[in-house]
Amino acid sequence: MRAASLHGRLRWLVIVVLAAVLLPLGVLSFKRTVREVGELSDGRLAQSARTLQVLIGHADLDALQRRDADRLLVPIEARLVGSPPRQRYTYESEVGFQVFDHTGRMALATANLAGMPPPQASDADFQDVRLGPYRWRVFTLHDTANRVVIRTGERYDSRDEIMHAVWLEHSLPLLVGLPLLALLVGWAIRRGLRPLEALTRALSSRQPGSREPVLLRDAPQELQPVLAALNEQLTRLEDALERERRFSADVAHELRTPLASAMINLESAMTSTDPAELNLTLGSAQHGLAALARRIEQLLALARLEAGAASGQRGRVDLVAVAMDVIEELAPVIAESGAELSFARLMPQVAVQGYEAALTALLRNLLENALRHAPAGGRVQLSLDRTAQGALIDVTDDGPGIPAEHRADVFARFHREAGSRGDGYGLGLSIVQRAAGLHDATIELLDSPYGSGLRVRVVIPPPH
CATH class of the missing domain: 3.30.565.10 (Histidine kinase-like ATPase, C-terminal domain)
Structure with a gap:
């Protein structure tokens, strides 16, 4: 079995050490980023609910209900996106809200959340609710001043797109960087081991019986004790x-x-x-x-x-x-x-x-x-x-x-x-x-x- 070269051993050891350090750091950084993005998204839901609370406080919700009879639905408009042939798509369908009066009747809602059942008194502020093929992250705000319940929601697939972008951002440098780093480490190790190659050439060209010390020009500090010990041993041998x-x-x-x-x-x-x-x-x-x-x-x-x-x-x-x-x-x-x-x-x-x-x-x-x-x-x-x-x-x-x-x-x-x-x-x-x-x-x-x-x-x- 062929013995591994010093160059190969150093290269793989450096790569393994880098991978052992960078991969766990990347995983921890990804998890932390996912948690921060989730908290930021939850914060947006809460902020949207607070904004609706202020708007409803300045609006005549009863007049709107009387005019529209039962409830007011906010339509979701689709727009043409992309190059021809264009597709009808809108990001508005990924978010929505509901407003319930003091009797528990839905007074105001976006079209995509109209079918979501009203909240219960035991519901937490943040919860996950499934509506049709989608899973929603919703925030419920009880407005006692206006005697309404406001609920804002965001589809999880919208968050997943952000997570995919974050994962790609964290993994791409490692997937591309590690092979490139392996090449650069191999080059650096070969260049760093040149003094050993020079030492090999000097020993190979040394004449038998010579008492001249082995000298290397610009020998690194780590190699100088080796040269001193080698010259001492050669002198003892002679x-x-x-x-x-x-x-x-x-x-x-x-x-x-x-x-x-x-x-x-x-x-x-x-x-x-x-x-x-x-x-x-x-x-x-x-x-x-x-x-x-x-x-x-x-x-x-x-x-x-x-x-x-x-x-x-x-x-x-x-x-x-x-x-x-x-x-x-x-x-x-x-x-x-x-x-x-x-x-x-x-x-x-x-x-x-x-x-x-x-x-x-x-x-x-x-x-x-x-x-x-x-x-x-x-x-x-x-x-x-x-x-x-x-x-x-x-x-x-x-x-x-x-x-x-x-x-x-x-x-x-x-x-x-x-x-x-x-x-x-x-x-x-x-x-x-x-x-x-x-x-x-x-x-x-x-x-x-x-x-x-x-x-x-x-x-x-x-x-x-």
């Missing part, structure tokens, strides 16, 4: 996709070292004939694989932190203990590089509030980068301290270093300086930067005190 891409690259980068170390030890075990050396290399391989498993867990934890999925708050992390674990994990890398690693700490503990997985990744990548660039027999130093600004991490090497004008670029993913040693992928400092961002830490790339090389300084501020 960030999530970027995190996925970076995580894939980071996994390859982070797992390369422990996997290579385990493979070297296994290859040594396969070629060794000495049982003691075999046990040693297998133990080293097992240790490397355990380190690989730990690193996978750390990568997953770091990914959850970046995605905002960490369930707990920051915890207390001892940087000295983390550094010791990282140095132990990197023992094969240190031995292979031929560089001398020194660890300087001025206090037994340097505790911070943070995420252990992120800080472990930060220290490991700083040391790996330094070991990769330090020459054989070179020096790499890790120092931890606490200052007024917060916890201080310094990693210094005596390698070729990075020119000052290039240091701002090394944090970009996959960026590698020309002449870099090793087979890295240019992700180490990018991971360091993201881990530091999780702790509001600052990173500085400085000149090494060894004369050549690089000093990386990370300052983790205390919690607010």
Whole structure:
């Protein structure tokens, strides 16, 4: 079943609401008008009777009766109406009156009401009386001063013609206006929904991976929150996709070292004939694989932190203990590089509030980068301290270093300086930067005190 369009839903809802409001109002207005017309017609009958009362008071009713013997009938004349062929018709036949003397005898009447029986004492002022094929609305006035009873009447078909005109006047605007209103409402809704059509076109033409916000010229106020929320969701989606891409690259980068170390030890075990050396290399391989498993867990934890999925708050992390674990994990890398690693700490503990997985990744990548660039027999130093600004991490090497004008670029993913040693992928400092961002830490790339090389300084501020 085809779903209704928003345009169709709005159009029919507006029409139904208008009909629900206008039709009852029209019915109530029609009923009120009918009641007012009836009261006005009754008022005319009463006024006609009062006028006859005044005229009879100035006339000699007895003389008229004596001259005309029994009673005086007022004739009703017909006139030619309409275009040829003309018809004989008169509206005078629709109204009439009667006058009765004190004895109850009809003294004066119009021809059309001559056959109506005289009123009774119990009759109300206004009543309905049937005479021949017509139903009459009559008003009875008892004139005690002139000792007469005056009765005026009006045919109901005359009133019905007025009612028909009133009904036509009330119903015609609704019968004609509602369809016309439906067309105009449809046009207005189509015009009002143009911003949604523009939004659809903008989304359809949007390039995958674009970070440009969706903009609509002269967007209505009601659509601006939708645009803001949509742009926010698109940004979050692109960030999530970027995190996925970076995580894939980071996994390859982070797992390369422990996997290579385990493979070297296994290859040594396969070629060794000495049982003691075999046990040693297998133990080293097992240790490397355990380190690989730990690193996978750390990568997953770091990914959850970046995605905002960490369930707990920051915890207390001892940087000295983390550094010791990282140095132990990197023992094969240190031995292979031929560089001398020194660890300087001025206090037994340097505790911070943070995420252990992120800080472990930060220290490991700083040391790996330094070991990769330090020459054989070179020096790499890790120092931890606490200052007024917060916890201080310094990693210094005596390698070729990075020119000052290039240091701002090394944090970009996959960026590698020309002449870099090793087979890295240019992700180490990018991971360091993201881990530091999780702790509001600052990173500085400085000149090494060894004369050549690089000093990386990370300052983790205390919690607010």
